[in-house]
Amino acid sequence: MPPRNRVNWLKKPKVEYISSECYNNHDVYLAEQEMIFSKVWVPMCHMSEMYELGDFRTTTIAGVPVIAVNTNQGVRAYKDTHITQPAGTLSGPIEGDELHCEVKHGQMVWVTLDPNPTQDVEQWTAGAFDCIADAIDTEELEVFHYHKAIIDTNYKLWHDTNSEFYHDFMHYFNRVSGFNDEYFARKNIPFDNGHVNVSSFTVNYEEYDGFEDRGELSFPNLPPNQWYMVDLFPGFNFNLRGSAYRSDTVTPLGPNKVLIEFKGYGLRKDTPEERQTRIKHHNSIWGPFGRNLHEDLIGVAGQGTTMREGTETRNILHGRHENSTIHDEVGMRHYYGAWGDFLGVNPARPLEHLPDVYQAA
Ligand SMILES: [Fe+2]
Structure with a gap:
């Protein structure tokens, strides 16, 4: 295989791809505000x-x-x-x-x-929550954690990191607690309106030094140590790891700046001891000194740096096909299909048909 050089990198890929302009163009950002965020729930x-x-x-x-x-x-x-x-x-x-x-x-x-609105919330979410409905709708939930981050990156890169799972190789914790046959068989399931969810598997928390099994405090009707994710278009994530639940909400502040709000949830009826355990479980993965969430933030900040406005346009490949299993990019392809439909553009060439009103003079 010949070495990669600039010419090779910029060639039209033979697999599905999108342009980095989706992530850094100011007119695309304005069009998204008007045609996506002003329309969705x-x-x-x-x-x-x-x-x-x-x-x-x-x-x-x-x-x-x-x-x-x-x-x-x-x-x-x-x-x-x-x-x-x-x-x-x-x-x-x-x-x-x-x-x-x-x-x-x-x-x-x-x-x-x-x-x-032509759809109510139930119609808009199109069944993406069905997999966790019995877990989150049986008891009242209660927010026990809030933090926010303002990151120099595009909001879609945060959604991408919740949608593709091959970056799990970056997470030492996930590698030791999760990489098994069940993990690699997880399915990405697309729903209408650009939503995707990721089916569950059993996480072996005790494989990580200092962690313990989380089965005892599972959310209602959830088998022990399961891990579901709901990726809701255009940038909202709901993440249920057995004993604790997390939501991410993005507010784009510019093409290369996003406010992300993170919340952690337990059950309102938790005893003080149960709540403490849930908080500990939440924080160990997603809290200020936990695994994973901050590794993801470092990852997307790096992507934001390499693709910021003014950098050379390049192609982002979405060509991985593995029967919709965990590292298949079906979720990314599905999301950007909906994204292109909302804006009336082809994500491989987003500036070509962007509505004139948003084109720079
Ligand atoms: Fe991650």
Whole structure:
């Protein structure tokens, strides 16, 4: 095989690929804000963060300030209100345009900027949550962990790292606790609207020095030590590792900057001892000094550096076909198929048909 050089790298690949322009072009970013984030259902917060009447949370969706409030008529959402703080309790009435809002899938609060959504949340998620529904909808969940990261990378690279699993070779913990026949047989399952989930297998936590079996505290109806992931278009991830549940929500801040909010969940009915154990299990994988999550952040920050705006355009291959098993790139192909449909572009040449209004003058 001849050595790779610039000419070889830039040749049109013979397998599926997308262009790095999807990750670093400012017009693509603006089009995504308008044609994706302004249209989809966004899981903006969780009911346990707003238990009492009047409790609210705020966020920004596609640059628009949004608030969700617990009212005596259920959770209501509004945009462009006078409220600016991230959370609190309202003392008076709220003024602003009301938005569509639903509480679904483990009591997440879903909001869309679309004034006339053609699908409700259940239709939008299209069955992607079915695999964990009995685990997250049987008991009330409660947020016990929150942290956020602002990373110089494209939001889709974070979603990619939750979608492709071959980077598991980067995670020492996953290599020792998970690489077995069951792991390699896991399936990537595509759903309508660009969603994917990853089927479960049994993680051998005790193979990692200092860790123990997590079977005793499994979520309801979940067999011991299972690990499911739901990758929801365009950038939301739900990750159930037996005893603890995690969600990631992205807010793109530019083509090469993203705010990611991470939450950890247990059951509201947990005893103090159970809660402590769940927190320990959560933190050991996903907490500030845990395995995995921060390794993933370092990975996507590196990708962001190599593909930032102004770097030479190159091709990102999605050509791995392995019968939809764990390292097959079917999830990536499915996601970028939906992404291209939303923008009306071919992800291999995203600037070719990008709507004129977003093209640089
Ligand atoms: Fe990872």
